Amino acid sequence: MAPFVTLLLLLTWTRVAGQCPPVLLVSGSPGGAWAAITPGGFVLTLGTDWHGGDSSAVSGQLTNVDAIFSNGLAFAARKSDGTLVTWGSAERGGDSSAVKDNLTNVEEVVGTRFYSFAAKKTDGTVVAWGDPANGGDASSVADQLSNVDTIAATDQAFAVRKMDGTVVAWGDSRHGGDVQNFSALLTDVVQLITSSGDPNAFAAIKADGTAVIWGGAVTNAYEQSGGADGAAAAYLLESNVREIVRIVSLVYGTLAVLQTNDTLKTYTPYRDWSTQTWKLRQGTIQLTNVDTVSAVDRNFVARQRDGTVVIWDPSSNTENGRLTDVDWIVAGSSAVAGRRSDGTVVTWGNSFSGGDAGDVAAQLTNVEAIFTNGGAFAALKADATVVTWRNTFNGGDSSAVAGNLTNVSTILSNNGAFAAKKTDGNFFFLGFV
Numbered sequence: 001m002a003p004f005v006t007l008l009l010l011l012t013w014t015r016v017a018g019q020c021p022p023v024l025l026v027s028g029s030p031g032g033a034w035a036a037i038t039p040g041g042f043v044l045t046l047g048t049d050w051h052g053g054d055s056s057a058v059s060g061q062l063t064n065v066d067a068i069f070s071n072g073l074a075f076a077a078r079k080s081d082g083t084l085v086t087w088g089s090a091e092r093g094g095d096s097s098a099v100k101d102n103l104t105n106v107e108e109v110v111g112t113r114f115y116s117f118a119a120k121k122t123d124g125t126v127v128a129w130g131d132p133a134n135g136g137d138a139s140s141v142a143d144q145l146s147n148v149d150t151i152a153a154t155d156q157a158f159a160v161r162k163m164d165g166t167v168v169a170w171g172d173s174r175h176g177g178d179v180q181n182f183s184a185l186l187t188d189v190v191q192l193i194t195s196s197g198d199p200n201a202f203a204a205i206k207a208d209g210t211a212v213i214w215g216g217a218v219t220n221a222y223e224q225s226g227g228a229d230g231a232a233a234a235y236l237l238e239s240n241v242r243e244i245v246r247i248v249s250l251v252y253g254t255l256a257v258l259q260t261n262d263t264l265k266t267y268t269p270y271r272d273w274s275t276q277t278w279k280l281r282q283g284t285i286q287l288t289n290v291d292t293v294s295a296v297d298r299n300f301v302a303r304q305r306d307g308t309v310v311i312w313d314p315s316s317n318t319e320n321g322r323l324t325d326v327d328w329i330v331a332g333s334s335a336v337a338g339r340r341s342d343g344t345v346v347t348w349g350n351s352f353s354g355g356d357a358g359d360v361a362a363q364l365t366n367v368e369a370i371f372t373n374g375g376a377f378a379a380l381k382a383d384a385t386v387v388t389w390r391n392t393f394n395g396g397d398s399s400a401v402a403g404n405l406t407n408v409s410t411i412l413s414n415n416g417a418f419a420a421k422k423t424d425g426n427f428f429f430l431g432f433v
Contacts, residue, residue: 032416032432033088035068035075043068043077045087046429047417052088061085071111071130072415076119082106084119086129093117093130102127112171113155124148126160128170135171144168152194152202154215159202161192167204176202176215182234185212195255196295211237213255213280235269235280254314255280256293256300264290264302266314284317294331296349301336303329309338311348321348332372335390337379343367345379354390363387373413373431378420384408386420388430395431404428 033047035055043062047053052075055062062085067078074088076096084103088094093116096103105122116130118138126145130136134156138145145168150161157171159179167186171177179186189212191205201216214234237257255267266283289305296311299320303309309329311321323346326338335349337357345364349355354377357364366382376396378388386405390396395418398405405420405428412419417431 032414033070033075034414034417034419034429035070035077036427037065037068041065041080045075050089052094055087058085058087067109069109069111069117071117072114074111074117074130076109076111076117078106078109082122084109086117091131093136096129099127099129108151110151110153110158112153112157115156116158116171118151118153118158118160120148120151120160124163126151128158133172134175135177138170141168141170150192152192154194154200154202157202157215159192159204161189161204165189165207167192169202174215175200179214179234182212182214185234185236201255213237237267237280254283256295256302256314258290258293262289262291262305263287264293266300268314283314285312285314292329294329294336296331296336297334301329301331301348303338307341309336309348311336323348330370330372330377332377333374335377337370337372337377339367339370343382345370347377352391354396357389360387360389369411371411371413371418373418374415376418376431378411378413378418378430380408380411384423386411388418393432398430401428401430 033051033053041064045055064080073092074094082105086096115134116136128138147163156175157177159169188207189204264287267280292303309323329338335353335355369380375391375394388398
């Protein structure tokens with residue numbers, strides 16, 4: 001099924017009084033599909049076939065499911081016995097038949113964006129499948145994938161932290177899948193994370209408070225600065241960043257680092273000619289008392305605990321906006337929305353993607369929660385009704401069905417649609433389904 005619909009009511013099953021709602025969990029694929037686990041451990045799917053919206057080929061196997069994972073083009077369902085069932089785009093992880101015998105005692109599954117999966121087993125080993133060039137083939141490092149503690153993924157590569165503090169990576173080298181040239185730096189690692197933003201990068205925080213950052217934005221920045229092969233580059237962040245809450249990267253390589261002391265610093269790449277290494281220099285922007293930072297349309301957006309939201313372009317250190325009295329913010333791909341203390345909503349950014357809520361601004365009162373799917377926003381009000389705005393293709397115009405969006409308890413999203421869960425356990429879908 002791949003039609004564009006204004007509203008689709010599908011997950012509605014008869015419910016006997018006193019029983020649980022008909023759906024325990026709905027998982028939204030970034031690519032445009034949905035999978036739901038029912039109380040009996042069965043799975044129902046909805047959306048575009050090539051993104052995992054059709055699970056009919058494996059429906060007989062989808063029993064006793066306790067978790068669902070997605071990479072955008074495929075789903076993986078973990079059963080209570082620790083085995084996995086996959087479906088969706090076969091070459092992007094939907095077909096795991098080649099490694100099926102190894103997919104036992106699965107503890108965790110991580111996906112790249114649209115390419116592959118990696119499963120960590122209870123014995124600390126890892127199994128990968130999907131697109132071989134983008135993380136689906138770990139044969140080159142298979143003998144090193146033991147005693148694994150943490151798995152992380154960028155758009156096209158995987159990295160793992162082992163119990164001894166070392167790091168192993170595989171997948172597309174430009175997205176962090178090759179660490180051979182700087183493996184000596186990747187020791188005593190205590191935290192392995194992936195930055196948000198576009199493109200993303202890996203960051204390994206070491207016991208001495210330094211950090212090694214590579215892949216994605218680092219690759220681009222290295223080459224833009226004159227480096228020959230960005231895939232072989234890593235930046236050493238020498239400041240004391242012993243605890244990092246979040247790293248956000250932008251296309252031109254600038255990083256925003258939020259630490260546990262609520263300090264936000266920015267860093268730009270430079271070449272240290274004395275040591276012939278690439279490092280990161282702290283930028284002029286430094287904010288304190290920050291609780292949230294995001295990348296929105298090549299800008300950083302940071303909220304401080306006094307309710308101030310600062311928006312700036314780090315390439316020019318130009319402030320592009322400042323909002324006040326904001327309780328919290330939700331960032332889309334190129335717009336941001338924030339709720340103010342009086343329950344109203346303030347927006348900034350690309351108007352087509354939700355940066356302008358003018359059409360429904362008068363309705364945005366008594367708002368309790370805001371959600372985004374990248375191209376549109378949805379606000380859940382105190383009276384359990386829903387208001388959406390902007391990109392209609394992504395569900396941004398719900399005016400024709402507003403009367404049905406009542407008694408809503410929460411909203412889920414993927415890259416194409418919203419799923420509004422009602423108090424009776426049924427779901428309404430808005431956008432590309």
